Amino acid sequence: MTPHMLEVRNLTKTFGGGRALFGGRRHMVTAVDRVSLALRPGETLAVVGESGSGKSTLARMLVGLEKPTAGEMMIAGRDADELRRQGPRAFGKIVQYVFQDPVASLNPRKTIGEILETPLRQLNRYDAEERRARMTELLDAVRMPADTLSRYPHEFSGGQAQRIAIARSLAAEAQILILDEPVSALDVSVQAQVLLLLQELKQSFGLSYLFISHDLAVVEAVSDRVAVMRSGRLVEEAPVDALFSNPQDPYTRQLISSAPKVHKR
Amino acid sequence: MTDSLMVVPAPKAGSQRVSSWKLLFHNRLASIGLCLLGMLVLVALLAPVLPLPDPNATAPAERLRPVLSEGHLLGTDQLGRDILSRLIWGSRVSMTVGFSATLVAAVIGSAIGLVSGYAGGRTDNLMMRGVDMLMAFPYILLALAIVAVLGPGLMNALYAIAVVNIPFFARNVRGVTLALSHAEFVDAARLSGKGHVSILATEILPNVLPVIVITMSTTAGWMILETAGLSFLGLGAQPPQADLGSMLGEGRAQLFTAPHVSVVPGVMIFLIVISLNVLGDGIRDVLDPRLRSGALLRPGPRTAVDPDRTVPKPGNADAVLDVQGLETGFTRNGHYSAAVKDVSLYLQPGECLGLIGESGSGKSVTALSIMGLVNSPPGIIRNGAVYLHGEDVLAMPETKLIACRGSRVAYIFQDPLTTLHPMHPIGRQVEEAIAAHQRLDRSSLRECSIALLERVGIPDAGERAKHFPHQLSGGQRQRVGIAMALANDPDVIIADEPTTALDVTVQAQILDLLRELQKERGMALLFITHDFGVVADICDRVAVMKDGEVVETGDTRGLLANPQHAYTKRLIACVPEIGQGKQFLEHVSALFRPENWP
Numbered sequence: 003m004t005p006h007m008l009e010v011r012n013l014t015k016t017f018g019g020g021r022a023l024f025g026g027r028r029h030m031v032t033a034v035d036r037v038s039l040a041l042r043p044g045e046t047l048a049v050v051g052e053s054g055s056g057k058s059t060l061a062r063m064l065v066g067l068e069k070p071t072a073g074e075m076m077i078a079g080r081d082a083d084e085l086r087r088q089g090p091r092a093f094g095k096i097v098q099y100v101f102q103d104p105v106a107s108l109n110p111r112k113t114i115g116e117i118l119e120t121p122l123r124q125l126n127r128y129d130a131e132e133r134r135a136r137m138t139e140l141l142d143a144v145r146m147p148a149d150t151l152s153r154y155p156h157e158f159s160g161g162q163a164q165r166i167a168i169a170r171s172l173a174a175e176a177q178i179l180i181l182d183e184p185v186s187a188l189d190v191s192v193q194a195q196v197l198l199l200l201q202e203l204k205q206s207f208g209l210s211y212l213f214i215s216h217d218l219a220v221v222e223a224v225s226d227r228v229a230v231m232r233s234g235r236l237v238e239e240a241p242v243d244a245l246f247s248n249p250q251d252p253y254t255r256q257l258i259s260s261a262p263k264v265h266k267r
Numbered sequence: 268m269t270d271s272l273m274v275v276p277a278p279k280a281g282s283q284r285v286s287s288w289k290l291l292f293h294n295r296l297a298s299i300g301l302c303l304l305g306m307l308v309l310v311a312l313l314a315p316v317l318p319l320p321d322p323n324a325t326a327p328a329e330r331l332r333p334v335l336s337e338g339h340l341l342g343t344d345q346l347g348r349d350i351l352s353r354l355i356w357g358s359r360v361s362m363t364v365g366f367s368a369t370l371v372a373a374v375i376g377s378a379i380g381l382v383s384g385y386a387g388g389r390t391d392n393l394m395m396r397g398v399d400m401l402m403a404f405p406y407i408l409l410a411l412a413i414v415a416v417l418g419p420g421l422m423n424a425l426y427a428i429a430v431v432n433i434p435f436f437a438r439n440v441r442g443v444t445l446a447l448s449h450a451e452f453v454d455a456a457r458l459s460g461k462g463h464v465s466i467l468a469t470e471i472l473p474n475v476l477p478v479i480v481i482t483m484s485t486t487a488g489w490m491i492l493e494t495a496g497l498s499f500l501g502l503g504a505q506p507p508q509a510d511l512g513s514m515l516g517e518g519r520a521q522l523f524t525a526p527h528v529s530v531v532p533g534v535m536i537f538l539i540v541i542s543l544n545v546l547g548d549g550i551r552d553v554l555d556p557r558l559r560s561g562a563l564l565r566p567g568p569r570t571a572v573d574p575d576r577t578v579p580k581p582g583n584a585d586a587v588l589d590v591q592g593l594e595t596g597f598t599r600n601g602h603y604s605a606a607v608k609d610v611s612l613y614l615q616p617g618e619c620l621g622l623i624g625e626s627g628s629g630k631s632v633t634a635l636s637i638m639g640l641v642n643s644p645p646g647i648i649r650n651g652a653v654y655l656h657g658e659d660v661l662a663m664p665e666t667k668l669i670a671c672r673g674s675r676v677a678y679i680f681q682d683p684l685t686t687l688h689p690m691h692p693i694g695r696q697v698e699e700a701i702a703a704h705q706r707l708d709r710s711s712l713r714e715c716s717i718a719l720l721e722r723v724g725i726p727d728a729g730e731r732a733k734h735f736p737h738q739l740s741g742g743q744r745q746r747v748g749i750a751m752a753l754a755n756d757p758d759v760i761i762a763d764e765p766t767t768a769l770d771v772t773v774q775a776q777i778l779d780l781l782r783e784l785q786k787e788r789g790m791a792l793l794f795i796t797h798d799f800g801v802v803a804d805i806c807d808r809v810a811v812m813k814d815g816e817v818v819e820t821g822d823t824r825g826l827l828a829n830p831q832h833a834y835t836k837r838l839i840a841c842v843p844e845i846g847q848g849k850q851f852l853e854h855v856s857a858l859f860r861p862e863n864w865p
Contacts, residue, residue: 052770124460189625194841219843223851262800
């Protein structure tokens, strides 16, 4: 068994291609191009890039929502193809995903209770009583009141909805969380609170994070290592201090200098 | 460390939830339809217990009695059968067949639509082409063909009508399912361990249900009409069984001697179908989220202004734009709530004022109120004045206000993809912005627009002007938006989060461009944003908004270095900055300890 939680080698994903109905060749886009990464236990690895850099596609492959075109993927020491053959449960028990838009990731016609119950029932096979107890614990962990369970998603603000979405991903009791821009849709003060919550949960639940973001300041605050992506490729990977103090790639340098600063130095 | 975050209070439930039934009864036509339909269904259901004569008992001696004759309220037909009795029993048959056909078509059609929309690809293609084939036949011809194969009879008519209507359900449901199957909550359900069948049945179906109900309510009337049509042609109910269509068909021969024999079932068909249609329209209005959100309300050309508003005096003589005591609010369900309260701002020529706040702080409403662009209804400006070079914009006549928009005050919006027209080349859109205020011939219009595009940094502008918005990158689209705002040399530009949708590297370029243009043309810029970094980059002064009020204003550098108001302090402390590293979280966790709350 490898000491890595996640390990990908030369992972590639292309969209389109192939032949159209009348013989024409379809336009092909390479969203992720031979990316190799590893996530160590208990670590936060940030993946940084601008829109179209392929960071979300990479994340979707890691949770099994997209199938890689080529490359190897090991999840908690197990081969991803093997997991995929075992059906949707196998992936969900090991890796969970937190979406960018918390409101869109909650079914508008279900109560929070029904939403939280699904992973507990489907992935962990808890009975009704265990589920109820677990749901209260989870809401407590993300600092939401207990009467949340009987409410509908539209009754919550963005920050509250993101807490609920985080609670759902914790419900699966997976060890790895893929956070896809979890705070970029939130106001700054809410963003700070959610970041803080994520940090606490990581310690208390012993999680490993893959943190996807375009905001370098946020990344510097939460991550241990940073990988920079551009047009589907990994351009630089380094520990967080090294990357910010001494960026190697010109693109990384450009990203750091473009970030707006409140206090000019 | 567990108590470092406060429990977030959940919003109050109940008051905001307006039940669909209540909304339906609010619609007078729909409630009339519902009552009428309810009565008709009730009478049809009660047919076996009502004291009615046998609908099939013939009495040749009493044939063709007129309406209101003794013992026969609605008269008798050509065989002396009681028309009232036949009418009630016939409605029962017609409605049963019509509603059952609706149900059958809804179940089969929705199942096809759900599977084909969810599966996509080849399955979708195959199923939809089958549905297309069904749709290619004129529906009555198809129904006739089906009945011709199966033989006449009520059940066969039901099948025929159901089959004919399957495409309506399949296509509507497929469209909605297609959009939903890529929704994030469906992905989330997949990660929660749900299989395909479970996702379709418990995640997607509840969201598609309104569409199914809408389609059912709008097609049920048609189906009853089609049942009557087939029976009229002798292909549905077989004699002596009564059914509205067959009654109409049998009465046709006596149309001139005894018109009531055919008029009575005709009126009945009319009543059933009209009540269903009116009710169906009402149900659609209630369930369709687009209509529910008020798409049917047509906003006026300018925001309504309360005639009794207080009009404060201008505060700064040399300001280009001077907003004094502005209060804008919205009226929803009869309740007024203010979104902007007593906001005062001014802009000197050539100055950049930042308006910063979190979502819901009223910064966009403030910006839109300045040129009367808040939709009315539901918006209304209750108090205050907006002075543009000393003249109150809110008191201007409509034509003058509209002439000021774009020529003296121009807007740049957040998402250039939604503000640019997708079907016109960008060059033409810039030309249009110029032509709205200046009379120029075609060639000089084109020259002007290309010069503007060049100025905002679009390379090879002459060629690029022929491109459509979707062919440009987000940054280039925003440059086009800026070119359109510049088209008539306005004194004031109001930019509402112009860089929020852009990547950081592009954002830096757009901010540089705006700063440069502002210096070059001496425009005043009102810059609305939620990002303190952007404010520090471009603004001379800044106003901080919270819950519709300006809590603090001041010189940017001074305010950022030394904020006075507790809210501003907290907000600035929450912005992570490069160089802070891990200290940021420690810093924030201290900030959110309960004892540090204001």
